[in-house]
Amino acid sequence: MNLDFTPEENAFRDEVRAFIAENYPAELRKAQDEGRALTKEEYLLWHKVLAKKGWVAPGWPKELGGTGWTPTQKYIWSEETARADCLGLLPFGLSMLAPVLYTFGTDEQKKKFLPGIYNGDVWWCQGYSEPGAGSDLASLKTKAERITADDGKEYYIVNGQKTWTTLGQHADWGFFLVRTDPDAKPQSGISFLLIDMKTPGIEVRRITTLEGGHEVNDVFLDNVKVPVENRIFHENQGWTCAKALLAHERSGIAGVARSKRNLEKLRTISSTERSDTGSSLLSDAFFRRKVAELEIDLTALEFTELRTLAGESSGKGPGPESSILKIKGTEIQQRLQELALEAVGHYGAPFLRDLGGNAAGVGPDYAEGLAGEMFNGRKTSIYGGSNEIQRNIIAKMVLGL
């Protein structure tokens, strides 16, 4: 057991660091620094740079475009991208749909859809949750009836409503869970469909979140006609795909590298801010203790994640233990957001977003948007299977209770 990096791994780190420094899009950096909502094109700038380099999908099998990196290299990659504050890649295609496609899809489906995901030419969104089906996802009601149309081809006619569709306002395609057998047990009558978002009958409607942002949407489907060949895996067996996807969704969710980066930001902010006595806030006994506790908690999470990664590289897939990563990862992210807001004191209150992009700041630049981030961050313990559901998974699958 050791924690040393080999000379090759250190060389890899240098290579990654140099690549980011030379190739990270300047206009994206500027947009991030301004803290404004990104355009669709800006979201994909970094993705396209990485696709060209061949580094956009480290998790994919090598023959499909994966990098073939070892778990350690992947770890170095996520550390370096977080350290450089690179924009996170959109997960919908790359890490949510793609594993389902290459595990369950036909060769034709892989050929048709994987390149668009890899190159960032097609924006995907997720149609899973429904107003009545959140934690209890299997109770979903969106219905797909199979018909033979006048053109002699088979289609599903989809009707229903999906919700919490993240960045669905930009999506070209969506992957949806729909009920194809209303009489079967909840989990056995579901199918996994790929739907072109330009199909007539689809309406994407904005949901404004509590901090005022537009990230999630309702998606209404009214007699949406979907070719049967757009179904992944067997009819009525979509739950198998959904479960595989959720496991992948969880394994990336610890966000250790990003939290480390945010911890550094918190240190910078709190060493700039003044305490009541005029010293730096970071030297305040109460505050620095909280920062230290959080850092220790993050170290524990980091090593738990490394143990999980090591297990995966020896052939085990992400198991129910990954629920630990989701729970602790999101708790730490939320705590970081709370402490950053706490650090800036009075200047956590101003809300300048509605005054337009050109409004000059109030207070220090780093204070702007911290409250919004903290409010928005409450979603992380709710989405991807709420933290209560994650505890149920551990109780049942790990502890056997």
Place this chain on the structure above:
Amino acid sequence: MDFSFTEEQSMLRDTVAAYLADHYDFDKRRAAVSKEPGWRPDVWKAFAEELGILGAPFSEELGGLGGGAIENMVVMEEFGKALVVEPYLGTVVIGGGFLKHSGHAGAADMIGGIIEGKTIFAFAYAEPKGRYNLAALETTAKKDGAGWTLNGHKAVVLGAPFATHLIVTARTSGGVRDAGGVSVFIVEKGAKGVTTRDYPTVDGNRASEVYFENVSLGADALVGPADGGLPLVEKVVDEAIAATCAEACGVLRKLHEGTLEYTKQRKQFGVPISSFQVLQHRMVDMFINVEQAVSMTYMANIKVGDDAERAKAASAAKVQIGKACKFVGQNAIQLHGGMGMTDEMAIGHYFKRATMIESAFGSVDHHLARYELLSLGKAA
């Protein structure tokens, strides 16, 4: 020992609650705060003329209802339930508090203006580098003949966009954090040399950065003793804390009630989610937090008039309330699931207000430190 309210206090509560139920539902509030001017002067006028509540804590000789801290508590708790943004705290509790306690020659007139709804105060005390230290002042007032010249920058002055007058703390002598050398002034917001940058806050209120550039003040602008104003500031801030705790109780009760209601209606796995034991225990813990917060708020408002106990009581209450705001607010969102994340539901708006109350007039850490010092018999 008696924790009951007098008939007058109960009537005051009923009057305020009934008015807010008719005129201040969530949609009306949201419509008002999301456009200019960000508050409703007609509601303020009704507070003054129909309800007469702007005189709640003032003596009858001054035209008030003859109440005090408990009356403020009653009003503020109801305001918390409706997320009222109109400047009762800044005007009646703080502006009125400085006037009542200072023996200022113009106090009776100005309190009359408050009660009529014509004089509106905002409290300009915080500074960019002062954090929660009330004596950390870079704003200065220099003696100029009989009067003063004011210079400085005050940060995040809540309710300043609505105010006619500002209560300003300034340094008249000594070093930046000295307890001595603090003085308090009343400044007309329209005075020459006063500029503001107005903006909304994350919880639907309005605030300003306020800049003073060689503002000429008459001798009568001084409230309380020159150089010795800090004890007065602390007293009024403690009263403001007691009132803010009461507002928090209203907010917390709504967060808890809303969560109970939602989890009883929301079904997953074929049953209301309120039937899950893990959520029941969470809601019990929220309930305990709310009850403890209410208890501390009563305690603080009972003791706030007693100068020997006031400071410790206010800080203790603020610590308890700050923790409750975090726990109850965050869990209310969690138990609402995705719906809790939407702007459409009231619950998120209560959560945002609770979060801002957490740090109002000092964070949990600030008041823990102050409490510790007071317990050790040191001045904080």
